[in-house]
Amino acid sequence: MRTILVVGAGQSGLQLALGLLAEDYDVTLVNPDGPEEIRAGRVTSTQCLFGPALRRERRHGLSLWEDRAPQIRGVGLRVAPREGDAPGPSWLGRLEEPARSVDQRLKLSAWLDLFVRGGGRLIRHRVRPAELPGLAAEYELVVVAAGRGGLAEVFPRNTARSRYDAPQRSLALVYASGADPHPDGPALSRTAVPGAGEVFSLPVLSLNGPCDALMVEAVPRGPLDDPLPATAHAGDVLDRVLRVVRRHAPWEYERFAGARPADPMAALTGGYAPAVREPVARPGGGAPVLGMADTVVANDPITAQGANMASLAADVYRRAIVDHGTRPFDEHFMRGAFAEYWRRARQVTAWSRVMLSGPPHVWELYRLAARHQGTADRFANSFADPTGLIEWFLHPERALEYIDGLSRPAPVGGRSR
Ligand SMILES: Cc1cc2nc3c(=O)[nH]c(=O)nc-3n(C[C@H](O)[C@H](O)[C@H](O)COP(=O)(O)OP(=O)(O)OC[C@H]3O[C@@H](n4cnc5c(N)ncnc54)[C@H](O)[C@@H]3O)c2cc1C
Known part of the structure; x- marks a missing residue:
């Protein structure tokens, strides 16, 4: 059995740990808190999940609140x-x-119970950066899913992809x-x-x-x-x-x-500064470790995407691990898994930037949506799949083309969009 260590029992870490356990991997999860402390702790998020993330949870038997959570x-x-x-x-x-x-206190505490009942090993501990080299040598793969906290700093900030060095919003x-x-x-x-x-x-x-x-x-x-x-x-x-x-x-x-x-x-x-980091770190110059979700791509909650992306990251990494068979989890593998995730995560990072700065074309689109239900619906469904935003929302030129296209009279015999 291949040995995998996941650091952090959040949306991404637990989803990956449970997914790998179901595929018969030997999975260890390290997290400072157990289920009781998570339940008794502070809220962490508004954690609104959209269709694709909810379907993923259903597929893996993790959707335990379907009948109680408001639609x-x-x-x-x-x-x-x-x-x-x-x-x-x-x-x-x-x-x-x-x-x-679903309140992450409710969800993650229940998922952690599931993990332990399913035969996963839980170590209650807050991993320090200095411990990572030892862990990377001990396990075949170490995935760091420790959120935006201190451990993220082990992964160098990607300065070309990170625009901010300070929080863009104060959250309450x-x-x-x-x-x-x-x-x-x-x-x-x-x-x-x-x-x-x-x-x-x-x-x-x-x-x-x-x-x-x-x-x-x-x-x-x-x-x-x-x-x-x-x-x-x-x-x-x-x-x-x-x-x-x-x-x-x-x-x-x-x-x-x-x-x-x-x-x-x-x-x-x-509040926190949004950041994109290198996906792979070699703490102490030793074996590589792989970063996941907020640890390596943390956007502002303005687009309500972090937990959705954490769900996507866990899914992409699980598949990459399984598809990799018995080959070593080297840096090449790690960069490949992240690249697959980044293909979609980059669109969310771009969207978050646009929403934070609110350029004139965005307000123009908001005004259009008030008189054109199709635009309002398209915007709403972008929360489930942001990939199409590039065609009409993110760039001023495309947005203005879109607006022009809708205000042109429909050709005779044609239908307006
Ligand atoms: C106010 C707010 C509102 C939000 N609203 C939404 C929303 O509506 N929709 C949405 O999709 N996203 C939302 N998000 C973002 C979303 O909550 C996060 O992006 C998502 O939970 C990140 O998941 P993760 O697995 O990367 O990390 P986390 O969920 O942060 O989990 C990290 C885990 O690692 C553990 N950990 C930390 N350090 C260590 C260590 N050194 N050793 C071991 N374990 C460690 C922590 O205890 C925690 O259990 C919101 C965020 C905020 C702050």
Whole structure:
């Protein structure tokens, strides 16, 4: 049996570890926390997963909350007007397949239980960079899926692919019970406040049942930025978020004004600089280790893609490992596995950059979507498959061509798109 070590029990690490266990690999998982600590910890994400990631989980018997997690049927956008201006565009794109968000505390603790019950070896430990050479010599393959934390720094930053050296948004997230439903049905709803950031809301299945997440993504030091320490109580985070939302997204304030935190740990604040790193590191000059998901490609949550990409990364790496048979997991293999992932991940990185900077053509597309349902639907379904965005959304020239194409009268006898 080939021996594989996975460092980190997040979306990608656990999905890969469980997938390899099912293929009869000898899998060891190292993570500081066990299932109880994960459940008792802070929320980590809004973790909205779209069709392809959910299908992957179903295929591998990992979709354990299908009947309880609220279905998210659309992606909505509302542009907040500047003070004194008329209401900005507002629309809801319909998802072809429903999305779902299951609190990672609930999901990852249950997956970790599954892993141990299935015969996987769990080591409770926080790996230090200095330990990696020893581990790389001991196991046939070491995959580092430790998220954006300190271990990621073992992988050199790819300066050509990383545009930022500071966080582009300050994040404040809280899960709340007792919010009113979204007026257009269950949706991932985004309010864009030009120049200042975004407000997101979505239904989540959390520890105590369904609730709603409310998140502010503030341009640092801008009008939405009202920072709190990472240790702030969920009640304080909710109060602070509501204060911001009341002023800048009053429609969300109306929904959440009577809500309370879903549990004492249901809040998260902070921020991080998006980064793309080299996929392979040779700590201490020894055998190579392979980085996965956020460890090597961390985008801002503005496009709600990190967990979806973590799911993709785990799938791509699992297949690469299995297809590699009994050959050694050398650097060539590792770079090949990452290249397959990067083919798609690069589009998400490009999309995140465009969403963070909000160039004029994006606002033009938002205005178009308010009067053309096909555009709203196309935007919504890009969250499930962002690869087509390159054709109409990412570049100003293509976007303007797309807009022109829709505003041209249809040829006689033809149909408008
Ligand atoms: C506020 C917010 C909202 C988000 N919303 C969405 C969304 O709606 N949709 C979406 O797709 N994505 C979203 N994301 C992104 C998504 O949550 C992450 O991209 C995804 O969870 C990354 O998975 P991962 O497996 O790479 O790492 P993680 O899930 O971060 O897991 C890393 C694991 O490694 C462990 N670890 C860390 N260091 C060590 C060490 N030294 N030794 C051993 N173990 C270690 C950690 O304890 C953890 O268990 C959001 C992120 C944030 C911050």
